[in-house]
Amino acid sequence: MKAITYSxxxxxxxxxxxxxxxxVPGEDEVLIHVRAAEATKADCxxxxxxxxxxWFWLPLRLAVGVTRPRRRILGDYFSGVVTAVGRRVTRLAVGDxxxxxxxxxxxxxGEYLTVPEKYPVVxxxxxxxxxxxxxxxxxxLNAIHFMRLAGIQPGERVLINGAGGSIGAHAVQIAKAFGAEVTAVDSSIKExxxxxxxxxxxxxxxxxxxxARGETYDVVFDMVAGSSYGQCISSLKPRGRYLKGNPRLSDMLRSAWTTRFTDKTVRVAFAxxxxxxxxxxxxLIEEGRIVSIVDRAYPMNRAAEAHRRVETEQRAGAIVLAIGEEAAVS
Ligand SMILES: NC(=O)c1ccc[n+]([C@@H]2O[C@H](COP(=O)([O-])OP(=O)(O)OC[C@H]3O[C@@H](n4cnc5c(N)ncnc54)[C@H](OP(=O)(O)O)[C@@H]3O)[C@@H](O)[C@H]2O)c1
Known part of the structure; x- marks a missing residue:
């Protein structure tokens, strides 16, 4: 099979x-013919x-390979077709x-991928x-996790910092589906x-x-690394909730204090x-309440270009790799 690798x-x-x-799939695994994969910031x-x-540089380096990557094929998020299933698989079937x-x-x-049946694949x-x-x-998945943690009630004011990113753009739509009034913060090309x-x-x-506007919100959802903890907290209404997807160690320590000793709640959980x-x-997608936002799709032989576009952030939406495609895609 063809695969985009790095060594x-x-x-x-x-x-x-x-x-x-x-x-080759194990007894509890499915083999998937991958049709598309998102090229994410985390991949880059x-x-x-x-x-x-x-702070997670050292533990992560030990986990993924000290001198070179142990797993040579990137890509966490995908769509495709099940082409074989292990003997003990019951939930998914060939052709799904x-x-x-x-x-x-x-x-x-890569063109083929095995995942355990218990994984989040539906x-x-x-x-x-x-x-x-x-x-x-x-x-x-990240956005629904945090928006549920926020316990959004219809009519509440929600601010999403980094709203134009993969997670933020889903959070905007999920918060709207929960009935919130949403303020999106990002750069003008995403407006x-x-x-x-x-x-x-x-x-x-x-x-x-x-x-600086002095406005307050019931929920601040913040996916921007390095943003000011104090400014986010000061933008909350009484009993407001601050959700931080990219916490520094200091944020984690301060979150415990804020939640324990003030009327505000901070959640720094990983999704x-x-x-x-x-x-x-x-x-939500089949009901028409969430749409997918793809900025551009690239064929496999232009993976480096796809990563460059993710890194330069001149995009409005996700960058997708069309797996199996080597000819030009849009
Ligand atoms: N907690 C978790 O479970 C979890 C899970 C997955 C990922 N993450 C992390 O979360 C981060 C966001 O992920 P993502 O995939 O959504 O990233 P992304 O697609 O790159 O989105 C980040 C967005 O934030 C914008 N931004 C940058 N600086 C900003 C600022 N100062 N104020 C407001 N917006 C700003 C960027 O716009 P520009 O174009 O202007 O740069 C971009 O639109 C990544 O660093 C990732 O590693 C956390």
Whole structure:
């Protein structure tokens, strides 16, 4: 099979298109013919081994390979078709069109992928192409996790910082589906897209800091590494909730204090990815309440270009790799 691989940490050009042996599913696993995979910021961070949050550099390096990557195929989030199932698999069947997450196993940048049946992989929404569906699990699973933690009530004011990213753009749509009034914060090239998917108000972070307006919110959801903890807390109404997806160690310590000694709640939890959450997203998609936002799709032989576009952030939406395609895609 063809796979985009990397054998050393470095710039996008370390990605190579290679012919390798396809994986064989174990008794509890399914074999998936991958049709599309999202090229994510986390993929780029793993490829280059540069992270905006520094504290997990050492534990992560020990986990993924000290001198070179132990797993040579990136890609956590994908869509595809089940082509074989292990003897003990009952939930999925050959021919199912699925989308989901391969988690820490990664491997979705290859034409075939094996995942345990218990992983968050479910049949894909009937009203979505493979490319659109591959752009949902990362943003959708993280966003639904945090938006549920926020306990949003209809009519509440929600601010999403980093709203134009994969996670933020899903959070905008889920918060709207929960009945919130949403303020989206990002750079101006994302404004049109964010208004199209439901943002009621938009603040361009390159021109002003949202906290400087003196407005307060029931929920602040913040996916921006290095943003000011104090400014986010001061933007909360009484009993407001602050959710931080990219916490520094100091944020984690301060969150415990804020939650214990003030009327505000801070959650810094990492998202759990579950089949139930993915099914909930699928339902929201089939009801027309969430759309997938794909900025551009690239064929496999232009993976380095795809990573460059993710890294330069001149995009409005997800970057997708059309797996199996070597000819030009849009
Ligand atoms: N907690 C978890 O479970 C979890 C899970 C997955 C990922 N993450 C982390 O969460 C982060 C976001 O993920 P993502 O995939 O959504 O990233 P992404 O697609 O790159 O989105 C980040 C967005 O934030 C915007 N931004 C940058 N600086 C900003 C600022 N100062 N104020 C407001 N917006 C700003 C970026 O816009 P520009 O174009 O202007 O840069 C971009 O639109 C990543 O660092 C990732 O590693 C956490």
């Amino acid at each position: 050393r940490y470095g710039p996008p050009d370390v990605l190579e298109l290679e012919e390798i042996e396809p994986p 961070e793993l490829r280059s081994f540069r992270f905006s949050v520094k 069109e699925v989308f989901g997450s391969a988690g820490f196993r990664r491997g979705a940048y 049949t894909k929404p009937s009203n979505m192409s493979f490319e659109d569906a591959a752009a949902v699990p990362l943003g959708g 049109r897209m964010l208004r199209r998917i439901g943002a009621d108000r938009f603040i361009d972070y390159t021109k002003e800091h949202f906290a 759990r990815e579950t089949q139930e959450a993915l099914d909930a997203l699928k339902q």
